[in-house]
Amino acid sequence: MLLDPCFLALYAGLALGVLGTVVALEAAQPYIGRVPPIPSVPRVRRAVLGALRRHWCSTPAGARVWELGSGWGGLALAIARDFPEAHVVGVECRTLPYWVSRARLILAHALGRCRNLSFIREDFRALELAPCAAAVGFLLPDVLRGLPGRLPKGCVLVSAVFPVPGLVPLDTHTGPTLRTYAYAYRIGSPLEQAAQPPVPV
Numbered sequence: 507m508l509l510d511p512c513f514l515a516l517y518a519g520l521a522l523g524v525l526g527t528v529v530a531l532e533a534a535q536p537y538i539g540r541v542p543p544i545p546s547v548p549r550v551r552r553a554v555l556g557a558l559r560r561h562w563c564s565t566p567a568g569a570r571v572w573e574l575g576s577g578w579g580g581l582a583l584a585i586a587r588d589f590p591e592a593h594v595v596g597v598e599c600r601t602l603p604y605w606v607s608r609a610r611l612i613l614a615h616a617l618g619r620c621r622n623l624s625f626i627r628e629d630f631r632a633l634e635l636a637p638c639a640a641a642v643g644f645l646l647p648d649v650l651r652g653l654p655g656r657l658p659k660g661c662v663l664v665s666a667v668f669p670v671p672g673l674v675p676l677d678t679h680t681g682p683t684l685r686t687y688a689y690a691y692r693i694g695s696p697l698e699q700a701a702q703p704p705v706p707v
């Protein structure tokens with residue numbers, strides 16, 4: 507009876523209804539800076555983790571690392587695994603990716619992993635970001651533009667794929683195809699000062 511064409515049509519209709527609701531809910535989300543929830547690929551994640559490792563200074567245990575625009579949670583989970591001494595906070599403004607990242611975190615906790623990670627559903631532009639030791643983002647340049655001024659001096663900023671407009675990176679991390687996958691900055695470094703436009707006299 508369960509394979510009856512009427513039941514099959516009913517199930518298909520229900521599945522389409524659920525899918526349609528999810529898509530409609532997603533479409534109704536504000537497109538902040540039109541950044542889609544595209545997850546970073548493994549080679550970009552490796553470059554971001556490498557950049558963090560290279561510039562991470564020994565900071566007090568529990569130092570905060572932001573993953574700004576954490577999407578489905580993959581990059582934040584990877585950072586939390588690689589930096590157990592840090593407290594990683596993923597911030598995501600869109601409902602569906604946020605709940606998926608929460609579900610992934612519950613699973614990780616059940617496996618005894620990533621106790622140093624949490625997710626919040628917020629627009630990070632409305633958050634007080636200091637104090638923090640590092641911030642990571644895979645965001646478009648327009649969204650990145652206002653970020654450095656909101657981070658404390660000495661904070662490491664790692665941007666995946668896109669450079670932060672107006673800042674000179676400490677270094678860049680390229681992949682095998684020589685594409686730049688990560689840009690590392692330190693807020694308030696002399697390099698950053700050099701990137702500022704000259705003050706007119």
Ligand SMILES: C[S@@+](CC[C@H](N)C(=O)[O-])C[C@H]1O[C@@H](n2cnc3c(N)ncnc32)[C@H](O)[C@@H]1O
Nearest residue numbers: 541543544545546575576577581598599629630
């Ligand atoms: C390209 S995805 C990156 C996802 C994840 N960081 C990764 O690397 O797999 C960018 C995410 O940033 C989120 N986003 C963009 N602007 C945001 C804002 N102002 N506050 C919170 N999240 C934001 C988008 O919703 C999207 O999910």
